Amino acid sequence: MLALDAVLVVLALFSAFAVVELPDGVWGNISSYLLLMPYMLGIAVGISIWLGIQDIQVSAYDSASVGLTSLHAILLTIASVTFSDVAGLQLPLELHAVFGVIFFCLAVGSRAILLQLVLAVYRYSSKHTRVLIYGAGTTGTQLVSALQGHERIQAVAFVDDNKALHGMRVHRLPVYPPSSIAALVKEKQIDRVLLAVPSLSRPKQAQIARKLEQMGLGVQMLPSFSQLIGEEALVNKLTPVSPHSFLGRAEVAQRSGGASAAYTGKVVLISGAGGSIGSELCRQVMECRPAKVILFELSELGLYNIDMELRSMIELEGLDVELVPVLGSVTDSRQVRSVMTKHKVNIVLHAAAYKHVPLVEANPLTGLVNNVFGTQTLAEQAAQAGVERFMLISSDKAVRPTNVMGASKRLAELVLQDMATRQGPTGTVFSMVRFGNVLGSSGSVVPLFQEQLSRGGPLTVTDERVERYFMTVQEAVQLVLQACSFSRGAEVFVLDMGEPVSILKLARQVIESAGYMVRDKENPDGDIEVQITGLRPGEKMSEELTLTGETINTPNPKIFMTREQGLSQIEIAAALRRLREAFVASDEEMARDVVRQWVEGGQACVAKADAS
Structure with a gap:
């Protein structure tokens, strides 16, 4: 110089x-x-x-x-x-x-x-990434300035919702409307979209990101400059690695596919709509364009969040769907009956349940009453209201359960099998689907590991030999919707979840994906330690998906069906009567007796509880 x-x-x-x-x-x-x-x-x-x-x-x-x-x-x-x-x-x-x-x-x-x-x-000497910037505001223009001297990233154009900017140039880049994105991707060979709209709410950002990802584009969200220099440390603003990265297999790519027609124009009630699985059920059902979606949820906060998100989705995508938020419990027969008859429900997707094993183990009566009697109430009222289809979201922990949560799910399955038998071929089609752990859902292992990692460790694993089946919530829900669309009654569906994943291996992956090294005997100078804490009460080394081990193919190669022996009408009535007596008497031992007597594997469940 x-x-x-x-x-x-x-x-x-x-x-x-x-x-x-x-x-x-x-x-x-x-x-x-x-x-x-x-x-x-x-x-x-x-x-x-x-x-x-x-x-x-x-x-x-x-x-x-x-x-x-x-x-x-x-x-x-x-x-x-x-x-x-x-x-x-x-x-x-x-x-x-x-x-x-x-x-x-x-x-x-x-x-x-x-x-x-x-x-x-x-x-010209190295491959560079051509990016489209969504948002021509302050954050977007700052981003363009930062990228001007970058040798491998080239900002190509802006996309913005503000009509006043369309056709103009900002920082020498043209501004286009969002409707032009598909054409821009082909014309300008866009590789990635950077969302520079931190002022939008998270649900709206998520909706925009989902639409862009469906076009096959990589999407990244940027925080605003004010967020980066706020009171919280920069590291807390960084997005953690997606739980999907730890699946260990290819994710099911198809969406609801041919199942969409089964929900189009229908009235769909989703219980537990504010939960991890229930909220994803809501999102994917909305894509099928039903006439009405009833959000049935016990948690006020959960109901508020999913209701606001879906209303943003309706506004953004121009959907003609009526949303009905209902705050209540599935064990309240009067409220359930009122909702069913008033809205003329066609399909029920029952995801409401207490699912956290240690919490249900510590509160067995509450867990059994909610999961069993809630299913019974919802199923009986659905049959009386003439509902077309009823799908229960069950769990692999229902197979020879060693914990109260799994036993409650198995009893719920038995209730539904009894209802299906009594309905016959002309009544409501009752079916259920089992799948394993959902990556990224509330209380699941990956978010727990990431939280422990953010605190500097250690990551806790109950046993070195523990294995679990995993699915992403998106693929699990899309398979549930398809299974419900072709069910004929009394089926127990199981999903192809690939091979079980070692939890110890998963913990090591979480540490290494964050750029840290595992501290163990072989590497005492590592960053984060994995501690073995011992199996919790009611926990298995590995899970099963069927009682018999035999499965039957269905129209979808990722969905299988199994036929399992249920209880007679007299037996299920006796079990429910005894469980109700236990609840009225607040007698946990009586409730465990019901599990021991009527659930296959229930003896092991009660024995483990007694030992603990």
Whole structure:
């Protein structure tokens, strides 16, 4: 940069003598000025070093740097005037002023040209990512400024909802409406979309991201600058690795597919709508364009969140779907009956349940009453109201359960099998689906590991040999919807969940994916330790999906069916009567007796509880 500025001083002086008319002509005056040239070059280099201009990278040459260059040009002009007077050259002030202006223009222009040359070299010598920026506001424009000097990322255009900006240019980039995204992707070969709209609510950002991902685009969300410099540390603003990354197999890619027709124009009631599975059921059912979706939820906060999210979805995607939020319990038969008859429900997706094993183990009566009697109430009222289909969301823990939660799910299955038998081929189609752990759901292992990791560890695993089946909530729900669409009654559906995953291996993956090293005997200098805490009450080493081990194929290769022996009508009535007596008497031991007597594997469940 020093050499460049020295050359520019010479060029600027020759140009000034060529522009300004002098009595002795151009060459006569230049020859007399050549004696001063070494001093001018020395002054130019000295001023550049003093101002630090030579240390400014071309990619960081901003308005402040331009100001320093103008000061450099002014000081050189003063030096030229001073040296000329001392040497008695009697050159006009106009010549020195023109020299200063030309030097300034050459210095700024040369750096701009250099920057474009360097960027061109980087872009043509390595693969670069072409990005579309969603949001032409403050965050978006700051992002473009930050990317201007990047050698591998090229901002191509803006997309913004503000109609006043459409057709305009912001930071030299054109602004398009969101409806043009599909065409832009093909025309401009977009690789990734950066969402620079931190002012939008999270549900709206999620809706935009989902639509972009469906186009096959990679999507990243940016926090605002004010968020990054807020009270919370920057590390807390970074998005953790998605739980989907730990699935260990290809995720089921198809959406509801042919099942959409089974829900289009229907009235769908979703119990537990505010939970992890219930909320995803709501999102995917909405994509099938039903006439009405009834959100049945016990938690006020959960109901509020899913209701607001779905209303944003309706507004954003222009859906003609009526939402009915209902705050209540599935064990309240009067309320359930009122909702069923008032709204003429066609399909019930029953996801409401207490599912956390340790909590239900500590509160067995509450867990059994909610999961068993809630299912019975909802199923009986559905049958009386003439509901077409009823799908129970069950669990792999219902197979030979060793905990109260699993036993409650198995009893709920038996209740539904009894209802299906009593309905016959002309009544409500009752069916159920079992699947394992849902990655990323509330209380699941990956968010727990990530929370432990954020606190600096250790990550806790109950036993080195523990294995579990895993699915993402999106693929589990889309398979549930398809199973419900072709069920004929009394089926127990199980989902293809791949191979079981070692929880110890999963913990190590979470640590390594965050850029840390596992601390163990082989690596005592690692960052995060994995501690073995021992099996919790009612916990299994591994889970099963069927009682018999036999499965039957269905129209979907990812969904299987199993036929399992249920209880007779007399037996299920006796079990429910005994369980109700236990609840009225608040007798946990009596409730465990019901599990021991009527649930296959219930003896192990009660034995473990007694041992604990």
